[in-house]
Amino acid sequence: MVFYYDFYREKPFTEGDLETIETKMHEIIDRGDPFEREVWARDEAISHYQKIKEPFKVELIEAIPDDESISFYRQGNFLDLCRGPHAPSTKHVGHAFKLMSVAGAYWRGDSSNPMLQRIYGTAWPDEKKLKAYLNMLEEAEKRDHRRLGRELDLFHMQEEAVGSIFWHPRGWSLYREIEAHVRRRLEDGNYKEVKTPQLIDRSLWEASGHWDKFRENMFTADSEDDRTLALKPMNCPGHVQIYKQGLKSYRDLPIRMAEFGSCHRNEPSGALHGIMRVRAFTQDDAHIFCSEDQITSESIIFCDLLRKIYKDFGFEDVRVKFSDRPGVRAGDDETWDRAEEALKNACEAAGLETTLNPGEGAFYGPKLEFVLRDAIGRDWQCGTLQVDFCIA
Template sequence: MAAAVSLTFPDGSVKKYDAGTTGRDVAESISKSLAKKAVAIVLDGELRDLADPVTDGAIEIVTRDDPRALELIRHDAAHVLAEAVQELWPGTQVTIGPVIENGFYYDFKRVHPDTREDWPFTPEDLPLIEKKMREIIQRNEPFTKEIWDREKAKDTFANMGEAYKVELVDAIPEDQEIRIYRQGRWFDLCRGPHMDSTGRIGSAFKLMKVAGAYWRGDSTKPMLTRIYGTAWANQKDLDQYLHMLEEAEKRDHRRLGREMDLFHFQEEGPGVVFWHAKGWRMFQNLLSYMRRRIEDDYDEVNAPQVLDNSLWQTSGHWGWYRENMFAVTCADDEAEDNRVFALKPMNCPGHVQIFKHGLKSYRELPIRLAEFGAVHRYEPSGSLHGLMRVRGFTQDDAHVFCTEDQLEAEILKINDLMMSVYEDFGFQEVVVKLATRPEKRVGTDAMWDHAEDILKRALARMEAESGGRIKAGINEGEGTFYGPKFEYTLKDAIGRDWQCGTTQVDFNLPERFGAFYIDKDSEKKQPVMIHRAIVGSLERFLGILIESHAGHFPLWFAPLQVVVATITQEADDYAISVAKRLKDAGLQVQTDLRNEKINYKVREHSHAKVPVILVCGRREAEEGTVNVRRLGSRDQVSKSLDEIVTLLVDEATPPDIKRKTGA
């Protein structure tokens, strides 16, 4: 048969193959050992089954240790989970089972065989299901793909009692084929791809939890049971992930918030924070730090919390963002001025109004307006999560109005500030991704081309000049409706990623509001607007800090820095004088003069994550010393009062102040 398919390999070589050649055939033509390791192919950037016939294009052979195979391992594990459940409980309906970050899940509808009532799975079922999954994997059944007629698929699933699968078949567009994947006798509706057999999944997986989930995410539809699992290429990676989860549980900011007496939430205020004294002090520490970092370059302003919805219509938010906004009207329907207002979900329209107030010259640009603005956004109650996902929060928001010639320099200046802030809080590794135009957007393609080109140039320069601290990437289609943006992602102490800062270029909002400046030719010209946030939500950033530091804050940021505790009542007066000396030096200090054993006091304050405990007894009072105990250390060091005051004042000085004063 004449060669009919031309394949380009990663090394640039081109080879010809007969029509009908599969990915497995290609792997075998390279080497028998590669064919044994292969689990899939990538053809022109698309992950495909190893058994698929190849077509002209660029090809890569994917082995099981390739990072791209991890998605296949998890996808296959989801199918094995579904088969295991149906083997154990025949008649259970399977619905959908996608791959998610770090794992997979599958949704099931199980009814009790006697009562025919819903019979949700429980955590106690997971070990039995996991054992059955391991049996199926040991069988090493091949995955095979079949293309079915649409009516055959519907009839087959209907006869099996799989009503949800029938609905899924109906949801597949008419121009798409119906794919069925078998693993031995069991089969499922699936787009694929899969590895070549269940044995390839390996043993590095674990079922994690069960949860309720509405069918298709619709609360008007039946409740299903969702079983979550995780799967990895090897046991080492699984163990590392499980260890990270253990650490994350220990570091949960909600638990630490209770232990450290920082904040709480309650039903009467869903999604808004009740700050306690120490938590509010920590919030103000962050606010003061951020305020100092911008005081030389930005003018701090404050825009109203409630504005007429006509302003939000002009900005586009009423049309694009309305489902996330809180509308406000007067409680008295008969009020004379009972218009529809909105609690602001963001600060930008207000800042445009401030910019427009008074004529601006090109000589005044760039104008940088900052606001620590309280904003409110509706989030579904099920998505609320402590400080990480709230309905009311404070943004470290700023908007820069500049000329196009100034745009790139301003973006780089913002980046320098961001990287310095992140370093002060202990984040060394930062990923910056350019989020490009979404499908739904305002503005011309030419405008988007121009804005994205500027950001691409800036990103390349930022990465090159960062000394390895910045890793660059692209988030295709993830920009805002009015412009492209940079997204800054931080890696915390246990390796989790958190998206925090953003820099967004906006040619649209100034135009919508008729904002302009007078250029050197005395003509009106529209400014470019840069939206930027460094930590984003102060509440969320505090949650991230609590978890990353596990509550063990550096002294300069701790809400309570020192506790002075007594061993005996004879040292009370001395402890009070020590505390006063430290307070006069600017530290946050409490005394503990209770008639309790010192080990009890130390244990209690360590549990509350107090960084420094100074212990005073009769001997310390006589000698003018203190016994120093540090959080996380069992060592005890005796120091003179003068020495410890000097040491702690230095530690309690924020890094930005140290840089500024040269201390």
């Protein structure tokens, strides 16, 4: 289990502070301080945090619905706002934990808010499981792609282009080989490759729903002719525009369209991770325009293609998650009912075993998420299959 706590202080924590804090945590656990629950009136709670100058806690309390109690937990001299429940005492927490790192985190994940310092830790039921986890991290460090990229002269990243990659000749050669293999697989699957613009007027993003649902993750700029343009965060609206050109008959379906599209997303700096989570990336994307009664057959064909590509690269341990409707979404419930039912039927027909990933669908449709397991047992969410009855 990963845990963290956020701090707002003038002097930043360093990695060296973690050992001191961890030692103190072990002392508190050995003391066996009881956790005592208290329920306060809203005004009393707000007044308390205003007096000790903790505006973030005041904001949290003000956001608690009126019909919910405002609970605190006291442990020794420490009092904190918390829903609970807690263990009876600190002795029940155990010593199988370790503080791991310090990172920056914007208050409530909003870059317009103050930057907090976040201390991360990990906790396990016993020392054996903690040791196994730390050993896995050690093995992961040996395989860290950022280290390999530097040592093998494949790529580098720098502050002047945060979240973007400088590919060196060796790395770019590998990249092109991988892209060429995927392209051959797509051609064998009767996909037609296209290329769409990177910079597109906001009117198209408004029509697709991205401006309303995804704008905070988009890079935008105003042009001299008073137009607002945005770098595309994904390829789908562009593919829809190609599909709309000219008359189409049901006899033309399915139309399989693919693109190695250059996309940009304004990811928070704290979420970036080497070449795994970036702001500028190539999305090897495909869209299948088909009739509703072709969804099942096209899904089966696609899943077969995707699993073949994964197998080509040595990934045979593939799990599938079914992500249904999120809270913020386009379209009405009836449309979502149809989309989710179509995808469920496709899974059954393809013989796919799935686990439910509630509320994690795209804003325009449910999706299947294909999760790969690497050499040291870590899971990575990679390809997706999405059903969209909204954008087109």
